[in-house]
Amino acid sequence: MNDAAPALEVESLVKHFTSGRRIGSGGGTVHAVDDVSFSLRQGEMLGLVGESGSGKTTLANCVVRLHEPTSGSIRLHGRDITHLSRRDLRPLRRDLHMVFQDPYSSLNPRMTAGEIVGEPLRLHRLAGRKVRTGRVAEIFERVGLGPEHRFRYPHELSGGQRQRVGLARSLILNPSVLVADEPVSALDVSVQASILNLLRDLQRDMGFSCLFITHDLATVEFLCDRIAVMYLGKLVEVASRDEIFRDPEHPYTQALLSAALVPDPAEQRQRRRVVLEGDPPSPLDPPSGCRFRTRCPLHDLSAPDSDEIEPPLREVSPDHLVACHLSAPGSKTPRIADPPVTTPVTG
């Protein structure tokens, strides 16, 4: 599987926003995404994890070309789509869709669920009215909605049903790449599980590759094959799920994982945990050198390198990439916290 051409390749992607007025001191550049590279393999579910403001959503919006990247490149099945015009991009849109975070805002309140889901078919002129109705009915069944829901307006549906409609819209054209931007974080916990299960089943059946963005570690553990951890616009660690959960290298990943709960309270109490101090620095003025150094519990060990040199994301063991001065092939970062013991994932 690793040998196949990646479905999506992102290379040194940068997205800066200029903010505020040019006059006075209020202006500046927000380094939302800074030099991010990763690839999404065929049929893979890649989890992108990071706290609020780390640039996950900006990255997702750049990948689907809702934002213009400042620099870098995005390749969809080997084809560079970074600089395609909106018109040239349109035929390729069939292959790439996105599920939005807020199911209340992502559905046009003036259209019925059936119209919303059939819209991509209509716009790409892929099917006449009758065929469209059939395809819509088919995908409705697939995402677990009844045929009667096609005539409902979004405000007549529950949050979970709305997100199913959003999922149906994204998948009706059978795209090969799906970007899911926190698709369950606006839903009740009880509904979250059913949507996640659905997403996993659909991915297994339809075989699309999925970039799954979340801040919830339990979700990625359940769903994803590989995990990329983002901090302040940069990737700090990329590895398979098992590797990340068993053997996190980057101090930030370790801290993040130590915040995840273990089901057994006794075990939870005995875990060695690390709590990061302060807030993430402003992306308007990211720290020099390693971006994590201001909050890094291992800063004493990594100084002075980390104050000046930005650690590159490099492979420290097969398929395990880390951006830390303390981590190199053959030398591990000191363990500062116990990762949550991975419970074997069923299914």
Add this chain to the structure above:
Amino acid sequence: MSIVVQEIEAPRVAGRRRLRLLTKRFLRRPMAVGGLLVALAFVIVAIFAPLLAPYSPGHTDFDAVLAHSSSKHLLGTDDLGRDVLSRLIWGTRASMQVGVFATLLAMVVAVPIGMIAGYYRGWVDQVIARLTDVLLAFPFLILAVGLAAILGPSLLNATLALGIGSIPGFIRIARGETLTLREEDYVPAAVLNGANDATIIFRHILPNMTNTLIVQATLTIPGAILGEAILSFLGVGVQPPTSSWGTMLQEAEPYLTQAQRLSVYPGVAIILAVLAFNVFGDGLRDVLDPRTTR
């Protein structure tokens, strides 16, 4: 069979259900219902003026000049012996015409401009928004009177002047709504569906601002009605002998001490019409506001 029927019927049912809910909410507001009824009455009178008016508006009866109410002339006659009721009914037609068409004109011109400004933003928006601000800096009536004076006095020109005067308000509303609506996630979702700008603007943004536009229209109509009366009173609107509420007021002015009723009747008509549309528009706004629960 029954399934087929259900599938065809269902979308209409969904639309009807919403309408029924809105009607129910509307009926709970007696003021708004009253406003609607009075406004409707004026519209009907305007449409059927030739059938309803007992005399033609120009018909003079020199045996009864400045006459009081009688069975022959229900509201009396004016200084030329013309039947006041007939003139009032024909005047309704002029007022409604100006009110409705001026508002339609303003909408047709302003909504696309406002939407383009709000959707594309950038320098287009800067130019349009600044020009709108300049126009809005003039009081509505001053602008309309000035335009009517330039265009020359007639019913059509009064409509044009009042319509143009209402444009900046509509631009501002359409632009503001577009700015808000384009931030909804269904707009980027449409981009990902492969929609072009026209599809996004007309299929996704415009239908979601119809409520606001309808309310703005029902509040612009009374403004135009009042504007017509003022323009005609000042002599830059409808010209005598054509009848309109404004010209009636103007003609009644010299007889203010002898026959106040000549001023009172058109005045009451203006007040009633403006009030009715305003109250109806306010009620409609409350009903269509999604935050309304009652």
